[in-house]
Amino acid sequence: MTKKRIIAYNRLEKPVLEELKSKYDVKFFKNINTKTDKVFLDYLEKTEGIIGLELEVDKDLLVNAPNLKIVSNVSVGYNNLNLEELAKRNILATNTPDVLTDTVADTIFGLLLATARRIPELDHYVKSKQWNDPLESEHYGIDVHHKTLGIIGMGKIGQAIAQRANLGFDMKILYNSRNKKPKAEAKYNATYCSLDELLKQSDFVILITPLTEETNGFIGRREFQLMKKSAIFINGSRGKTIIEKDLIESLKNGEIAAAGLDVFKIEPVEHDNPLLNMKNVVTLPHIGSSTYETELKMSELAAKNLVAGLNGEKPPSLINTDVWENIKPLVSKKTIDK
Numbered sequence: 001m002t003k004k005r006i007i008a009y010n011r012l013e014k015p016v017l018e019e020l021k022s023k024y025d026v027k028f029f030k031n032i033n034t035k036t037d038k039v040f041l042d043y044l045e046k047t048e049g050i051i052g053l054e055l056e057v058d059k060d061l062l063v064n065a066p067n068l069k070i071v072s073n074v075s076v077g078y079n080n081l082n083l084e085e086l087a088k089r090n091i092l093a094t095n096t097p098d099v100l101t102d103t104v105a106d107t108i109f110g111l112l113l114a115t116a117r118r119i120p121e122l123d124h125y126v127k128s129k130q131w132n133d134p135l136e137s138e139h140y141g142i143d144v145h146h147k148t149l150g151i152i153g154m155g156k157i158g159q160a161i162a163q164r165a166n167l168g169f170d171m172k173i174l175y176n177s178r179n180k181k182p183k184a185e186a187k188y189n190a191t192y193c194s195l196d197e198l199l200k201q202s203d204f205v206i207l208i209t210p211l212t213e214e215t216n217g218f219i220g221r222r223e224f225q226l227m228k229k230s231a232i233f234i235n236g237s238r239g240k241t242i243i244e245k246d247l248i249e250s251l252k253n254g255e256i257a258a259a260g261l262d263v264f265k266i267e268p269v270e271h272d273n274p275l276l277n278m279k280n281v282v283t284l285p286h287i288g289s290s291t292y293e294t295e296l297k298m299s300e301l302a303a304k305n306l307v308a309g310l311n312g313e314k315p316p317s318l319i320n321t322d323v324w325e326n327i328k329p330l331v332s333k334k335t336i337d338k
């Protein structure tokens, strides 16, 4: 029997890739132009499953993928998927929630600490042999413990951040999300407030929402100007949830004190991005979930999702349940190859 054809894109941990290769005809592509790469487009035509990171699955791609049954993201965010176009074609979409929650919360909290206490800047100060005298106040940071933290996006990761802030740092927690979270309020002593109130009252603002039509450009000049001049802004969501040029202006004009960024409008970040020259900005290369343990768990979950979808079974972390309801009656037991 000919093996089903699979595309793996950008990231999949080696043992998982090898396991898939034993079952399927898998081709791995990395960061190619998917609109023009001939090898990719030829392969895509007979592909039944895609697994990977940040592949833009839009109408252009889907018209070239007539046999596609499932797209399995190795990420919790799925702003790279056009769900409307996938639904029109009854193609399943999956992601990797939960397994990364604590790791991402650790990264984001680490970024907050690094920005507040100026850790990368002072590391450079020591290693570049500038530490020759006792330190003066120009090198001081600001306290994190007992301050007010505003979390925009009180979902799984937002709540894991609240846990760290509440139990570890005794912070006052304000949050904003579409719906109130009474359980999280009780557990982490968190208070719901409007976005504007959160921005005005917080010493630290963490943005950790998905990128959607609603959150595209969510935080811009108006929002930065509402923040305290001493506020530190942390973005762990997606680069496009903020207006990056507005952040640059607000930092330049002292409207906020500093920023910690794991995500950028364009990734990898462009080398002439002004944020890279700002001392009060701490940058990371989108590594929220990137530990050995968690990346492996994400790849394993993504593979489980993919295999289930290809076998006509409901994937464990399905995004578009409406598509599953449509195809469920059509899935023929005969076509299932276990």
Ligand SMILES: NC(=O)C1=CN([C@@H]2O[C@H](COP(=O)(O)OP(=O)(O)OC[C@H]3O[C@@H](n4cnc5c(N)ncnc54)[C@H](OP(=O)(O)O)[C@@H]3O)[C@@H](O)[C@H]2O)C=CC1
Residues within 6 Å of the ligand: 076, 077, 078, 097, 098, 100, 104, 152, 153, 154, 155, 156, 157, 158, 176, 177, 178, 179, 180, 208, 209, 210, 211, 212, 214, 215, 236, 237, 238, 262, 263, 286, 287, 288, 289
């Ligand atoms: N930097 C990195 O490496 C990583 C980044 N991420 C990003 O973090 C995001 C969140 O992940 P996760 O916590 O697991 O997802 P969840 O779905 O559990 O949480 C998302 C939260 O965002 C809230 N939200 C959505 N839209 C709005 C809005 N318009 N205004 C205010 N709040 C809103 C939701 O509110 P409600 O519950 O009320 O609907 C929910 O509380 C991902 O989608 C991804 O973009 C994730 C992993 C790693």
Ligand SMILES: O=CC(=O)O
Residues within 6 Å of the ligand: 074, 075, 076, 077, 078, 100, 288, 289
């Ligand atoms: O950014 C990473 C994700 O899992 O989403």
